[in-house]
Amino acid sequence: MIEKSTVRQIVEEWLQGKEYFVVDVNVSPDDKILVEIDHTEGVWIEDCVELSRFIESKLNREEEDYELEVGSAGIGQPFKVLQQYYIHIGCDVEVLLKNGTKYTGVLKEVNEDKFVVTAKKKVKEEGAKRPKLVDEDICFVYDEIKYTKYLISFK
Structure with missing residues (x-):
């Protein structure tokens, strides 16, 4: 069986x-290898092909029969690494907490311990007939979230 650490090292x-970064490397028991990479400006198919060929040049098909898939981190999929948070600052995201509470807003700040999302909140001001939407910064600690993902907008 091909070791995940071997593939990650390759x-x-x-x-x-290069300005790419690893999002995930997965090797199943039947040697199906899945490599996900990302980049601040997106992933080009030519680079996926180049990486795939590079990996194949380092593995010996005579010793191990394997299936290899190299691609970009799926759009709309939950973030897996901290760098994905950084490249999505200023973008719309959805955050689901482990307790089931869901928030949507703009990813405002990110560091290694926490991140901040600016969400719209309805507030009824004194004397006003209707509530109005105001921006509220919500701070999240990574341990309390189930997932964060980029929201695709067609505005």
Whole structure:
């Protein structure tokens, strides 16, 4: 069986000097290898092909029969690594807490311990007939969330 650490090491070698980063490396028991990469400006198919060929050049098909898939992190899929938060600052995101509460808003700030989302909140001001929408910054700690994902907007 091909080791996940071996594949990750090969991917990291290819990434040196490039602005791409690893989102996930997965190797199933039947040697199906899935590598997900990302980039601040998106992932180009030519780079996925280049990485795929690089991985194949480092693995020996005579020793192990494997299936290889290299692609970008799926749009609309939950973030898996901190760098995905950084590249989506200023974008609409959805956050689902472990307790089931869901928030949507703009990803405002990110650091290693927490992140901030600016969400719209209805507030009824004194003397006003209707509530109005105001921006509210909500701070999240990574341990309390089930997922965060980029929201696709067709505005």
